[in-house]
Amino acid sequence: MIKTENLTKKYGFFTAVNSISFEVKIGEVVGFLGPNGAGKSTTMKILTSFIAPTSGSTSIAGIDIQKNPVQAKALTGYLPENSPLYKDLTVMEFLKFCASIRRIPGKMQKTSIEKVVESCGLHKVVYQTIDTLSKGYIKRTGLAQALIHDPPYLILDEPADGLDPNQKAHVHNLIKDMSKTKAILLSTHVLEEAQEFCSRIIIISNGTIAAEGSVKDICLKYGPTLSESFRKLTLP
Known part of the structure; x- marks a missing residue:
């Protein structure tokens, strides 16, 4: 708890x-x-x-x-009020980075990323840089990083x-x-x-x-x- x-x-x-x-x-x-x-x-x-x-x-x-x-x-997964994202990265690059710092094994990273992209509805923007996203997609990207290690x-x-x-x-x-x-x-x-x-x-x-x-x-x-x-x- x-x-x-x-x-x-x-x-x-x-x-x-x-x-x-x-x-x-x-x-x-x-x-x-x-x-x-x-x-x-x-x-x-x-x-x-x-x-x-x-x-x-x-x-x-x-x-x-x-x-x-x-x-x-x-x-723990943490979504701050103002998601501190690396805005020059694409959503995919950012999630790969998050998976790495969470020490998700290489073979499992692809599955983990696919899962949060699906659950957070990021398919349309996964290859866009974060600085081009709407506020809603930025928030969902922040949520995805909180969930990536399940x-x-x-x-x-x-x-x-x-x-x-x-x-x-x-x-x-x-x-x-x-x-x-x-x-x-x-x-x-x-x-x-x-x-x-x-x-x-x-x-x-x-x-x-x-x-x-x-x-x-x-x-x-x-x-x-x-x-x-x-x-x-x-x-x-």
């Missing part, structure tokens, strides 16, 4: 993440919701060992992320951002399908997405967890709709 315990991140006197604890198990899609600046992306960067926490612990499949980052990263744990920051309605439906179906065998933590500003395919949601505000549970349970406790519950929990 993906696990945090009393996770805290401070920047000087500012506390971006304040003693949060949660778990995401295999078979779950957990929506990580909150307003801008709430601490979502910071938490995801800690979970993927891009930044270190001030205190607290994080683990992937029982592996301490701070003590054994390479082992933890091998089990990790059991996925951390996805705004995976459907910038996609047109057809592309969003494709990605939503992909996430639903992957949730059968993976643990998925994803952030989104679109509450309807969270309602559609998240088995559980975590609402974070000012660096702390304001609510956690199923959409139904949160709405019963805080408001008749997820939107109203969200506003009640996150507005001053």
